[in-house]
Amino acid sequence: MPLRSAGTxxxxxxxxxxxxxxxxxxRVSVAAETRMGMAGVRERLLAGLSGRVIxxxxxxxxxxxxxxxAVSEVVAIEPERRLRQLAVEAALRCEVPVDVVPGAAEALPxxxxxxxxxxxxxxxxxxxxxxxxxxxxxxxxxxxxxVRFFExxxxxxxxxxxTQRALDRTxxxxxxxxxxxxxxxxxxxxxxxxxxxxYRRVSMPEKGPALPTSFCVLGTAWRPPLEER
Numbered sequence: 001m002p003l004r005s006a007g008t009x010x011x012x013x014x015x016x017x018x019x020x021x022x023x024x025x026x027r028v029s030v031a032a033e034t035r036m037g038m039a040g041v042r043e044r045l046l047a048g049l050s051g052r053v054i055x056x057x058x059x060x061x062x063x064x065x066x067x068x069x070a071v072s073e074v075v076a077i078e079p080e081r082r083l084r085q086l087a088v089e090a091a092l093r094c095e096v097p098v099d100v101v102p103g104a105a106e107a108l109p110x111x112x113x114x115x116x117x118x119x120x121x122x123x124x125x126x127x128x129x130x131x132x133x134x135x136x137x138x139x140x141x142x143x144x145x146x147v148r149f150f151e152x153x154x155x156x157x158x159x160x161x162x163t164q165r166a167l168d169r170t171x172x173x174x175x176x177x178x179x180x181x182x183x184x185x186x187x188x189x190x191x192x193x194x195x196x197x198x199y200r201r202v203s204m205p206e207k208g209p210a211l212p213t214s215f216c217v218l219g220t221a222w223r224p225p226l227e228e229r
Contacts, residue, residue, distance in 0.1 A: 037204075055075070057077065061086060067098075115142065118147045124149075165182050
């Protein structure tokens with residue numbers, strides 16, 4: 001059912017609308033759980049989390065079943081309607097309480113400093129404004145709170161990086177739901193003022209030829225605690 005603005009009766013537009021890509025992504029992502037080892041990546045991404053968590057760009061909700069029992073609540077933000085519907089279905093099967101809501105990474109519909117952890121998984125490649133989105137991550141995370149991230153981006157040698165840049169300027173974003181291949185998620189987190197913890201480079205898939213999407217990073221960052229006055 002279309003979302004309606006409170007008190008106006010007007011239908012509100014979703015911040016992201018990629019129905020064809022959403023259907024394609026839903027099929028491919030489920031297959032990748034076993035064929036590409038994504039289920040194991042999700043386990044490592046979310047291990048040890050606790051308290052209130054906000055997941056930005058939850059997609060079709062494949063992370064939900066991997067949240068540990070110490071997580072008291074997950075608020076899952078997903079802007080694309082088809083993927084959000086699938087995420088709601090996934091949330092109903094999850095033991096951890098998950099509330100799936102619409103919203104954009106650049107304007108999260110939640111209070112400041114309300115969460116103990118933020119999860120971003122294959123999100124920074126497709127947001128329209130990376131610095132603004134990470135500014136929102138910092139806003140909603142309590143001081144000292146943790147960011148868990150799994151992102152793909154720039155990698156490989158000169159030929160691969162040239163290919164990534166060429167695809168980003170032409171066909172890739174419109175065909176892939178706004179995704180960009182040549183972004184630098186680690187650098188973006190650092191530039192946004194986060195303290196980087198351990199992270200490691202991951203190739204997806206681990207075996208076979210490298211693709212423009214293969215260069216991933218899995219890691220942890222923190223919002224710095226408040227300075228003593």
